[in-house]
Amino acid sequence: MSIEATPRPRPAVGLGRRRRLATAGPLALCTGLLVAVAALSLTQGAASIPPGTAIAFVLNRLPLIHIGVEAPASWETIVVDVRLPRLLAAGVVGAALAYSGAAYQGVFRNPLADPYLLGVASGAALGASIAIVSPLESSSYEFGWVPLLAFAGAALAVLLAYGFAQSGRTVSNTALILAGIAISSVASAITSFILLTGGDRAQPILSFLFGSFNTASWTRLVVGAPYLLGGAAVIALHARLLNVLQLDEEQAAQLGVDVARSKVILLAAASLVAATAVAMAGVIGFVGLVVPHVTRMVFGGDYRRLLPLAALLGASFLIGTDVLARTLLRPQEVPVGIVTAMVGGPFFLYLLRVRRIGGFR
Amino acid sequence: MSAAHAPAAVALLAARGVTVDLGGAPVLRGVDLDVRGHEVVGLLGPNGAGKSTFLRAATGLVPLAGGSIAVEGVAVDRIARRDLARAVAVVQQLPEAPGSMLVEELVLLGRNPHLGLLSRESAHDYAVAADAMRRTGCEEFAHRPLRTLSGGQRRRAFIARALAQEPRLLLLDEPNANLDVQAQAEAFELLRALARDGVGVLVAVHDLTLAAAYCDRVAMLVDGRVIASGAPAEVVTSEVVSRVYGDRVIVIPHPQSGAPIVVPAVMERADA
Numbered sequence: 001m002s003i004e005a006t007p008r009p010r011p012a013v014g015l016g017r018r019r020r021l022a023t024a025g026p027l028a029l030c031t032g033l034l035v036a037v038a039a040l041s042l043t044q045g046a047a048s049i050p051p052g053t054a055i056a057f058v059l060n061r062l063p064l065i066h067i068g069v070e071a072p073a074s075w076e077t078i079v080v081d082v083r084l085p086r087l088l089a090a091g092v093v094g095a096a097l098a099y100s101g102a103a104y105q106g107v108f109r110n111p112l113a114d115p116y117l118l119g120v121a122s123g124a125a126l127g128a129s130i131a132i133v134s135p136l137e138s139s140s141y142e143f144g145w146v147p148l149l150a151f152a153g154a155a156l157a158v159l160l161a162y163g164f165a166q167s168g169r170t171v172s173n174t175a176l177i178l179a180g181i182a183i184s185s186v187a188s189a190i191t192s193f194i195l196l197t198g199g200d201r202a203q204p205i206l207s208f209l210f211g212s213f214n215t216a217s218w219t220r221l222v223v224g225a226p227y228l229l230g231g232a233a234v235i236a237l238h239a240r241l242l243n244v245l246q247l248d249e250e251q252a253a254q255l256g257v258d259v260a261r262s263k264v265i266l267l268a269a270a271s272l273v274a275a276t277a278v279a280m281a282g283v284i285g286f287v288g289l290v291v292p293h294v295t296r297m298v299f300g301g302d303y304r305r306l307l308p309l310a311a312l313l314g315a316s317f318l319i320g321t322d323v324l325a326r327t328l329l330r331p332q333e334v335p336v337g338i339v340t341a342m343v344g345g346p347f348f349l350y351l352l353r354v355r356r357i358g359g360f361r
Numbered sequence: 362m363s364a365a366h367a368p369a370a371v372a373l374l375a376a377r378g379v380t381v382d383l384g385g386a387p388v389l390r391g392v393d394l395d396v397r398g399h400e401v402v403g404l405l406g407p408n409g410a411g412k413s414t415f416l417r418a419a420t421g422l423v424p425l426a427g428g429s430i431a432v433e434g435v436a437v438d439r440i441a442r443r444d445l446a447r448a449v450a451v452v453q454q455l456p457e458a459p460g461s462m463l464v465e466e467l468v469l470l471g472r473n474p475h476l477g478l479l480s481r482e483s484a485h486d487y488a489v490a491a492d493a494m495r496r497t498g499c500e501e502f503a504h505r506p507l508r509t510l511s512g513g514q515r516r517r518a519f520i521a522r523a524l525a526q527e528p529r530l531l532l533l534d535e536p537n538a539n540l541d542v543q544a545q546a547e548a549f550e551l552l553r554a555l556a557r558d559g560v561g562v563l564v565a566v567h568d569l570t571l572a573a574a575y576c577d578r579v580a581m582l583v584d585g586r587v588i589a590s591g592a593p594a595e596v597v598t599s600e601v602v603s604r605v606y607g608d609r610v611i612v613i614p615h616p617q618s619g620a621p622i623v624v625p626a627v628m629e630r631a632d633a
Binding site: 237238240241243244246247248250251253254255256257258300301302 | 417420422441442443444445446447449450451453456457458459461462466470471473474476478479526
């Protein structure tokens with residue numbers, strides 16, 4: 001240690017610029033991947049439409065762009081009204097699950113945390129089940145009661161878990177996880193009961209439990225967007241605090257973080273994002289657990305870089321697995337949640353063997 | 362090694378009758394302690410005396426069962442965490458951090474209390490962090506992940522993070538643990554240099570000799586009570602030391618400075 005009487009701040013050793021460069025490269029890489037997977041998604045399906053034509057249809061919808069295309073009129077409908085909303089839904093849900101998963105893992109300082117930890121998935125499934133078997137579903141409500149009650153169920157589950165875990169102004173991570181597990185089991189038990197006793201009317205519950213984008217529509221995207229963007233913006237504002245929280249709660253407090261308040265805000269925002277994603281597409285597992293984890297393994301644990309990269313990779317991953325879901329057993333569709341687990345599980349095991357699990361301790 | 366400057370008017374840290382119960386067991390019982398700018402104060406005492414608890418209480422992390430702790434004249438539990446972190450920095454004994462975090466990333470987190478929710482680190486923040494790493498000798502391993510560091514390097518990285526906070530009061534818990542003799546001396550010389558700049562330093566230490574050599578004042582904490590406090594030569598005496606640690610150690614004067622040195626009182630050796 002060299003000793004000097006007075007601190008004389010000197011120009012830094014380029015740390016700030018190195019950090020920005022370290023972010024720009026991976027960001028460009030992941031954006032490129034997303035664009036490639038999105039283009040693939042537009043061309044795949046019952047009608048095989050060339051990539052150039054498909055992209056031209058999409059670009060023509062933007063202002064000030066007109067590209068002449070010679071193709072059947074029905075192709076344009078397929079690309080713009082069927083495949084594009086489905087592509088966007090898969091991308092948005094994948095990004096949302098990965099983003100909220102990264103925030104959950106950061107708050108809990110645990111690589112095994114995922115956005116369903118506090119009951120978002122089982123609460124949403126219960127809400128959706130109630131909507132499916134109740135008389136509501138047959139009523140004429142254009143948006144659909146399933147996403148609405150799914151969202152309410154998810155929100156209620158998280159609020160209950162938090163309420164039970166809280167003591168005074170603070171809430172311990174262990175208590176939160178245990179409360180989340182308890183609430184999840186109760187909600188899952190009721191869902192199973194509805195599924196078993198509901199007869200044929202309850203069958204759509206299964207497709208909610210595995211997740212699917214075949215009900216994707218522009219309406220759902222537009223309704224969900226404000227919640228997703230609002231929640232994501234709050235998390236983005238807390239990215240640096242998530243870095244501080246990686247130390248531990250006592251050190252974070254000594255570095256000026258109001259830990260109790262930051263935790264409430266982050267968990268609320270992450271749960272909002274995850275609940276919206278589940279309401280839009282059902283319970284899609286694995287993305288929220290594995291994508292943030294893989295992102296951390298590859299690109300490091302700085303949350304200001306990790307959050308946007310996890311969102312881009314989550315979107316790419318889910319768009320890609322949705323293409324597989326649509327094409328593997330054509331014309332039949334495999335629930336996308338099954339594909340994410342079938343593809344993601346082995347890949348994750350491979351990463352575990354090749355690059356030892358790490359990034360946390 | 363007495364401070365050349367006059368002590369500041371308001372104590373940076375003022376503890377009065379601090380009493381702490383942890384799980385019903387009294388850990389601190391009526392501790393009085395002041396730390397002013399420009400001085401290094403040593404908190405001495407055997408294991409379990411309550412040194413670490415006192416440091417945690419000083420940052421408002423432990424509820425007080427009695428008494429008060431004020432930082433710059435304001436009760437600690439009335440100061441917002443961010444404001445407190447701009448005044449007081451802490452170096453814990455064995456702080457945890459992700460093994461993949463780089464040293465420079467860790468040190469930069471010390472700037473957190475100076476940054477708003479929307480702001481990014483400015484050139485000034487990077488310069489302060491770089492300076493903190495330079496003063497603690499972390500530059501050569503600034504780009505390395507924490508998991509690759511030796512115990513001594515790791516400790517220096519955490520001290521650098523505390524310096525990056527630009528605190529007026531610095532609290533350290535056993536900063537010399539895991540350090541070799543040379544590094545221990547360097548660590549305490551750094552504390553002296555900080556005190557010269559006006560920082561108030563409170564350091565919990567096991568090593569009585571080290572404390573006596575570098576501290577302006579020391580307080581001996583035993584079973585949660587301060588049993589002696591004052592200049593090292595008044596506290597680190599044969600009488601106090603044998604009362605606290607038993608008769609297996611003796612205090613002798615340093616051959617050059619006359620500062621007290623505590624050594625084992627070897628009466629017989631197994632091979633003698």
